[in-house]
Amino acid sequence: MSTRPTVNPSLWSQDVPATTSEALSGRHTSHVVVIGGGIAGLTTALLLLRRGFEVALVEAETVGSGASGNNTAKVTALQSTKYSTLTRSHSAATVAAYASAATAGVELLSTLAEPLDCDVRRAPAATFALTEAERDIVRSEADAAKKAGLAVEWAEELDLPFPTYGAVRLHDQLVLHPVKYLRGLAAAFVAEGGRLFEHSRVLSVSNTMPFEARTAGGTVRAEHLVVATHYPILDRGLFFARLDAERSYCVAMRLHGESLPEDLSISAGSPSYSFGRHGEHLVLGGQSHPVGDRGIDFERYTALTDFAQKYFDVAEVVHRWSAQDPHAYDGLPMVGSYLPGALRLWVATGFAKWGLAMATIGAEVLADRISGAGNPHAALFSPHRLSLRNVPALVRQNTKTAKDLVGDRLSPVDEHDTAEVPIDEARVRRDGAGKKGVYRDQAGALHAVSLRCTHLGCLLRFNGAERSWDCPCHGSRFDVDGAVLEGPAVEPLPRRDP
Template identity: 40%
Template sequence: MTGLPGTYESYWMETAPGSAYSGPAGDLEVDVAVVGAGIAGICAAWELARAGRRVALLEADRVAAGVTGYTTAKLSVQHGMIYARLRSSFGAEQARLYARSQQEAVEQVGRVAAELGIDCELETAPSHVYTERPDAVDGLREEADAAREAGLPASFVEETELPFPVAGAVRVEGQAQFHPRKYLLALVADLVRRGGVVHERTRVVSLHEGEPCRLTTEQGTEIVARDVIVATHYPVFDRALLFSRLEPRRELVVAAELPADLAPRGTYLTHEHDTRSVRTAPLSDGRRLLIVTGESFTPGDGEVGARYERLAAWTGEHFPQARVTHRWAAQDNSSTDGVPFVGRFHPGSRHVHVAAGFGGWGMSNGVMAGRLLAARIAGEELPWSALYDPGRFHVRETASLMKLQGSVVKHFVGDRLASSHVDEVEQIPPGTGAVVRVGGRRCAVYRDEQGTAHSVSARCTHLGCLVHFNDAERAWECPCHGSRFAPDGRVLQGPAVRPLEPRPLD
């Protein structure tokens, strides 16, 4: 896909390259093994190392380079229209605990940045959820009331600094935004100084629960640990059955240079127009970086190039002096009741813990999860531990659960009954991919710009759904649980841990 605006790279990745960490030279024994070096895993590992634990942080790719490296990086307690829903579904006390746990996470970043002297471009900013529709104002007023009841400095306002009119907004004071990789890479460096070990390019492929627990990597190395934290965004082990309660969503991001005097300093979100999120970050020479996120979709839905074009067009219409410089995509998973899963991996777990389902709000949730899991391993229960317990189940979750599983079944069965995307490999243009029947089997075939076809199995190695091609990012995506693969079959994003198998075309 050509002609899309900006360089396809995350601004956070480009401006904070970081250090490299080698894989383990041999077997390893530690107090705690943390699988996944995104914000939740890094924060948990750092908290544990600070408490004197021997910690190993294991990452399949590079630290803070997965979902965390491609975030919007809002650090906020305002997670969309959440507090009225929490009050209704969970009760007013649980809504207060949610707000308190998230606000403490926001404040924790400021405390740690000051303690370690981290220059991570941390800025205080009010956050907003807004609507352009007069008929949606009553819902915002209810949300503002619920947020205030939860203990937040929230108010309903009709004026904002956005360069277009809104019908109303919920404003929450004292929130923040920052450069996530500058913050997290500094935490990783401090983790190492405290005796922790960090291993990149170390994909964990199996877990044996016991006393102690044993992990096996793709290279055959064994890590022995009393406790294990699975913080892989989407859990890479299925024994907890959380895949049945997590819905993957993908959103696109465009970033553009904008004169500082035209840049909003608060953060903004609306679920209208298929989601639009706006924030800015500091640049130099009187400029700021405008970051616009939106076009929410399920991985594998296709037409990603057209979605980028719509997002860039919206940005140009509302910020005509913005010049797009970067574009990237972010992915997260939402739980069926809208609250993350942080705690015991499954009801029988004694020494395996999980953090997942951040619903697009990984910055505050990741910090919160790191603190909660470190406390749990130390034998301490925080006031909100039960709220985030993965073993919970609410009757009101049933409808969302059934809808999610219906979508999975639709893809698992329906994609197999449908005809192939194209009839012949020769019909696939250069730079694109399609699922084709070859020798009676469905193959995922990508034709590169030079015309060479690359064929792999079309069955996701997680649970067997058929993958779809993402035209803008040139990746195979599973629409059931969000696994992503490179054109040659390499795993880009879990829960899959094994690559798509090569398939001959002759």
């Protein structure tokens, strides 16, 4: 029997009372319905409520159960090597506009968090060189961030117990307890008259106005509909052709009495290492990869633990978790109308690991658009922008998707009997004209599902770190019995006989 350590809910999910909202049942109407109970959805819903709209929010699981509650808790306008990366494919004005939006997101979240019990505090953010070879990367980021208008400074040393080779630092950023923050937003939303429905996965949305969002138990009809599901669940608008999904891992550890780093630091190279602290815990994130990559296993967590143990006196690893993030082909969030010219159907996505700040300002963009107010960041975030400089990235992205879609169908199938599937491992087997995935759990029982993703039919690959079947095309994920873990898929996988 496997004895590998447990992957459990995030550090932020422990000891926080769950929200207790009922599932959607029956028929309801509202001015606005928001789909998704993360940072983007909850903030949009609360801002609209405070502007006099009647708002219903529908969440597939529970508030904070997705990426918003499974992150590194950093709220910062300095975002790894974001500015030097944007500089390569966008104008100086666009990069400066992004810095302005990111700064506004940090300050708006600070204002919203102030009355909430969510352990919010100010801290410097830093991007550092872990090796001498990374020093030029960090210098480029410092230059790009300064040109974009951020008040960054250069530092030769950080509060880390190993050598670094220079860093760019931005003071007065934020770190908080993200689940406490989300639950606080949800409580305020309900207390002020909003309607919150949890355990209510939206399965479809009507094509005509007023929009009707349908779950297994009921419907909500509204004049405006906001899709804030992290990765958009509606295929209209072709967002799946413009987004890549990336998965990252985190560990939280108790140390033997030594001091913890205060800076919100992240290394500039690949693989990157992201450092933070919460109470007595060191939080270390990294080991990112495209969703659906081949050969993913528990070593993603082991690599983080090994790195920490090399430099810190680790007493115990107490939590392991992961999350994934959609990245737009041109590096900017997509917030605005779902379709060109549509002013009733809205979307928020593409926050690329920095959603605490960027989804917050994105929510203000949506609240302004829906209420008819102007917003200085609306054009920057428009989902319908097109830059010729970024067309090659879009082509590369979709070429990879096409290869994944076709290549896995042509790959040979292991013809061994399912009885030979080892404990805590998965194998692909023939399923008539198609393929099925077979996993043997730690008790020896077999679980078999169709490997055809219920979104657009790509074949899934096993993620051994999370024990899930993941889609390399658009990022949908399913558990070993076929239940949806991540969208854009909304329907479970059909089960198969082992």
